[in-house]
Amino acid sequence: MAVIRDVMPAFQLFQPTSIADAQKLLEQHAQDAWVMAGGLDSFDWLKDRIKKPKALVDLSGVEELKGIRTINDGIEIGAMTTLTEVVRNPVIQQKYGLLGQAAELVASPQIRNQGTLGGNVSQDARCWYYRAGWPCYRAGGNICYADTPVGRNREHAILHAERCVAVNPSDSSPALIALDAKFVIRTPKGERVVDAEDYFIGPDTDITRMNILQPGYLLTAIRIPSTWAGARFYFEKVRDRNVWDFPLMNVASAMVLSGDSIERIRIAVNGAAARPLRLKAVEDAVRGKPRSPATGEMAGRLAVQGAVPLQFNGYKIPLMRNLVKRSISGVQEATWAS
Amino acid sequence: MTESLSLEIRALHEVSLTVNGELKTVRAYPMERLLDVLRHQLGLTGAKEGCGEGECGSCSVLLNDALVNSCLVPVLQAKDADIVTIEGLAAGVQLDVLQEAFLKSGGAQCGICTPGMILAAHHLLRRKPNPTTEEIREGLSGNLCRCTGYIQIVEAVAEAARRRAAA
Numbered sequence: 001m002a003v004i005r006d007v008m009p010a011f012q013l014f015q016p017t018s019i020a021d022a023q024k025l026l027e028q029h030a031q032d033a034w035v036m037a038g039g040l041d042s043f044d045w046l047k048d049r050i051k052k053p054k055a056l057v058d059l060s061g062v063e064e065l066k067g068i069r070t071i072n073d074g075i076e077i078g079a080m081t082t083l084t085e086v087v088r089n090p091v092i093q094q095k096y097g098l099l100g101q102a103a104e105l106v107a108s109p110q111i112r113n114q115g116t117l118g119g120n121v122s123q124d125a126r127c128w129y130y131r132a133g134w135p136c137y138r139a140g141g142n143i144c145y146a147d148t149p150v151g152r153n154r155e156h157a158i159l160h161a162e163r164c165v166a167v168n169p170s171d172s173s174p175a176l177i178a179l180d181a182k183f184v185i186r187t188p189k190g191e192r193v194v195d196a197e198d199y200f201i202g203p204d205t206d207i208t209r210m211n212i213l214q215p216g217y218l219l220t221a222i223r224i225p226s227t228w229a230g231a232r233f234y235f236e237k238v239r240d241r242n243v244w245d246f247p248l249m250n251v252a253s254a255m256v257l258s259g260d261s262i263e264r265i266r267i268a269v270n271g272a273a274a275r276p277l278r279l280k281a282v283e284d285a286v287r288g289k290p291r292s293p294a295t296g297e298m299a300g301r302l303a304v305q306g307a308v309p310l311q312f313n314g315y316k317i318p319l320m321r322n323l324v325k326r327s328i329s330g331v332q333e334a335t336w337a338s
Numbered sequence: 339m340t341e342s343l344s345l346e347i348r349a350l351h352e353v354s355l356t357v358n359g360e361l362k363t364v365r366a367y368p369m370e371r372l373l374d375v376l377r378h379q380l381g382l383t384g385a386k387e388g389c390g391e392g393e394c395g396s397c398s399v400l401l402n403d404a405l406v407n408s409c410l411v412p413v414l415q416a417k418d419a420d421i422v423t424i425e426g427l428a429a430g431v432q433l434d435v436l437q438e439a440f441l442k443s444g445g446a447q448c449g450i451c452t453p454g455m456i457l458a459a460h461h462l463l464r465r466k467p468n469p470t471t472e473e474i475r476e477g478l479s480g481n482l483c484r485c486t487g488y489i490q491i492v493e494a495v496a497e498a499a500r501r502r503a504a505a
Contacts, residue, residue, distance in 0.1 A: 039415065109405055114406045
């Protein structure tokens with residue numbers, strides 16, 4: 001029987017044991033470096049021989065990147081903490097259940113045991129053509145194969161597409177945006193902390209990247225402030241299969257009510273664009289309004305303003321409208337309108 | 339300094355790991371899949387390659403008590419780890435309660451998914467000795483079966499849980 005020994009292209013493999021060494025390696029190897037966290041996204045790219053990094057930095061031995069700690073105001077989750085640990089953490093369950101709900105809907109039990117929170121938020125775009133190695137815009141070429149009359153684009157973007165129409169498939173990211181999380185990044189110049197929604201970038205900023213990480217940058221942790229602890233949360237993920245699948249779309253909201261009216265709210269969706277979208281205009285429009293089906297309806301309509309469907313993803317517009325509506329007025333009160 | 343952390347990936351390296359309670363040392367390429375090392379070097383062919391991309395779960399093994407897809411684990415990440423495969427479940431010729439329950443309930447047909455299914459069930463019952471049907475379905479949700487329609491498999495896991503509780 002044939003034995004496949006070289007399952008992937010050759011590269012220099014590094015196994016640092018500290019954040020400092022990992023960051024230094026990423027800086028030294030700059031554009032040639034590839035970061036491997038849980039390895040799930042990496043393995044596909046490498047085994048398919050689509051991406052051929054010269055240096056691979058395996059973070060599995062960096063203990064400092066693992067675990068969930070209580071900090072002054074909230075919690076800090078190491079980037080290499082597995083999704084299963086996030087789901088089972090008692091503090092997350094009690095105070096930040098939105099993140100637990102989102103993490104529990106990622107892929108399958110096996111993948112959540114191996115996959116990390118840092119990897120989930122930093123995974124690459126989902127697009128058949130890009131992932132199959134076609135020389136598209138995102139891959140450095142000058143064409144989009146999905147945005148054509150016959151392209152397979154049922155899973156693709158309805159908002160903020162700019163040449164590339166691929167989407168960000170992360171489930172944890174919109175939950176982190178709704179919780180106003182902060183991403184901690186180690187850079188050659190020291191530590192940098194950014195708001196969750198500013199971690200992600202679309203093709204209008206850089207068509208080949210999904211986030212602000214530059215050569216020599218390492219995402220080390222995600223902090224969740226106590227601002228939204230114990231708020232009213234809503235997370236929903238819509239996918240073709242109820243397990244393993246990436247979202248066609250998902251929505252996350254955190255809300256604080258004062259009587260019947262919405263005092264504070266944050267909402268984000270993913271699967272609609274190349275980056276998870278915080279719906280700031282919707283938040284502003286519903287603040288102070290009663291938490292009612294009418295408010296949900298108005299929010300849903302506002303959320304999809306400017307959406308542009310491709311040939312096969314027109315369904316995503318009512319999907320997003322209804323998900324946003326549900327995230328505000330709940331499932332019971334909302335009726336599905338096509 | 340950091341160069342010393344580098345490993346030649348086209349060279350064989352000694353990797354020690356505990357498999358089914360026995361310490362094993364293999365010579366493997368660091369990015370070889372744990373699945374291939376188990377099957378080809380250690381002769382443990384219970385874990386199967388179904389899809390090779392994490393959808394089917396037929397390569398499931400326990401790695402430090404966590405259920406993982408061994409087709410997506412580079413052996414370097416299994417260094418010094420404690421691995422349990424389906425071969426490690428029976429005590430000699432005495433089958434595990436789960437294996438007996440799968441036999442009795444008709445939870446195995448072609449058998450390709452069975453090793454992964456049983457390990458997923460084993461992993462579930464360790465955390466939840468008396469799972470609800472919903473919890474069984476969730477616990478097995480990373481494993482595909484194309485023969486049984488799952489009903490007998492879910493029954494087998496419930497039966498094993500009952501037998502363990504009675505024992």
